Amino acid sequence: MQVKINGKSEEVRSGTLLDLLKAKKIEPQMVAVEVNDKMLERSHLATTHLNEGDQVEFLFYMGGGR
Amino acid sequence: MEFTEEQINRYSRHILLPEVGGKGQKKIAKAKILLVGAGGLGSPAALYLSAAGVGTIGLIDGDVVDLTNLQRQILHHTPDIGRPKVVSGKEKIQALNPDVNVSMYEERLTAGNALKIISDYDVVIDGVDNFPAKFLINDACFFADKPLVHGGILRFDGRVTTIIPKKSACYRCVFKTPPPPGLVASCQEAGVIGVLAGVIGTIQATEALKLILGIGRPLTNRLLDFDARKTQFREIKVKRNPNCALCGDRPTITELFDDGDPYAGCAVHP
Numbered sequence: 001m002q003v004k005i006n007g008k009s010e011e012v013r014s015g016t017l018l019d020l021l022k023a024k025k026i027e028p029q030m031v032a033v034e035v036n037d038k039m040l041e042r043s044h045l046a047t048t049h050l051n052e053g054d055q056v057e058f059l060f061y062m063g064g065g066r
Numbered sequence: 067m068e069f070t071e072e073q074i075n076r077y078s079r080h081i082l083l084p085e086v087g088g089k090g091q092k093k094i095a096k097a098k099i100l101l102v103g104a105g106g107l108g109s110p111a112a113l114y115l116s117a118a119g120v121g122t123i124g125l126i127d128g129d130v131v132d133l134t135n136l137q138r139q140i141l142h143h144t145p146d147i148g149r150p151k152v153v154s155g156k157e158k159i160q161a162l163n164p165d166v167n168v169s170m171y172e173e174r175l176t177a178g179n180a181l182k183i184i185s186d187y188d189v190v191i192d193g194v195d196n197f198p199a200k201f202l203i204n205d206a207c208f209f210a211d212k213p214l215v216h217g218g219i220l221r222f223d224g225r226v227t228t229i230i231p232k233k234s235a236c237y238r239c240v241f242k243t244p245p246p247p248g249l250v251a252s253c254q255e256a257g258v259i260g261v262l263a264g265v266i267g268t269i270q271a272t273e274a275l276k277l278i279l280g281i282g283r284p285l286t287n288r289l290l291d292f293d294a295r296k297t298q299f300r301e302i303k304v305k306r307n308p309n310c311a312l313c314g315d316r317p318t319i320t321e322l323f324d325d326g327d328p329y330a331g332c333a334v335h336p
């Protein structure tokens with residue numbers, strides 16, 4: 001199905017947000033996940049299913065400044 | 067407070083702006099802005115804010131200038147190597163604009179000193195390089211009720227957001243805790259394109275001035291991400307999180323604490 005990930009349309013397998021993170025090899029502790037402008041608790045990643053047209057944001061930590 | 071003829075000349079391009087005017091320039095002259103970190107982000111912010119005529123700039127940094135800093139930390143010059151950054155920074159600021167008072171704090175921001183220092187300022191700019199410090203600044207600005215302009219840079223990516231405590235999403239609303247230290251690369255390993263500090267630090271200074279002037283729309287509830295490879299900005303909407311441990315409905319963080327080892331690492335981006 002089609003979803004938008006960080007602003008870009010992508011074809012992904014149906015499944016949970018945790019499945020999507022695994023497929024993308026993203027460590028869940030390293031990212032904050034927003035679906036359709038709503039922050040998703042880490043504990044809900046495994047139980048929240050992707051829907052066609054969802055807008056997903058993977059927000060990575062950005063440190064640095066020096 | 068009245069401006070001298072020289073000051074009216076110096077700030078004439080501001081005074082000409084209807085959104086600033088003489089009244090706005092006086093607000094700038096009375097403003098107190100704290101720069102936490104006198105490095106990559108703090109450098110352009112310090113220079114533009116002093117050029118703008120900010121009344122008091124606080125510089126907090128416990129480090130001395132190192133050769134590897136000079137690729138991006140434009141507040142410091144080659145002869146400054148080995149000198150405290152706050153001393154080097156104060157000199158450049160006052161050479162640019164002697165109207166500016168500079169308060170130096172040659173130390174690291176900690177849970178012990180943060181509230182006392184921050185409470186003297188109107189706006190805080192985050193220019194630190196590690197996550198525990200970014201969380202500490204977020205928490206301290208919440209408890210001191212001071213607006214914070216957050217920034218981060220890494221490799222070719224940068225991010226800015228403005229946080230008005232209790233009114234807009236805070237750093238913990240989005241990123242609950244610092245990332246696990248084992249998964250974090252150090253700044254030295256990660257690298258950063260020097261000009262990125264200029265892009266992001268200058269936006270931070272812009273946000274701070276807007277807050278002082280009370281004009282425009284602040285960068286609240288939005289993360290502004292910049293990709294220097296593509297020269298592309300992207301805005302991500304965020305919201306206050308009712309479950310936020312700091313500013314949510316049932317907070318569990320009720321006092322300042324040092325959230326992890328500041329030397330553990332600075333950068334994460336897969």
Ligand SMILES: [Zn+2]
Pocket residue numbers: 235236237238239240306307310311312313314
């Ligand atoms: Zn919060």
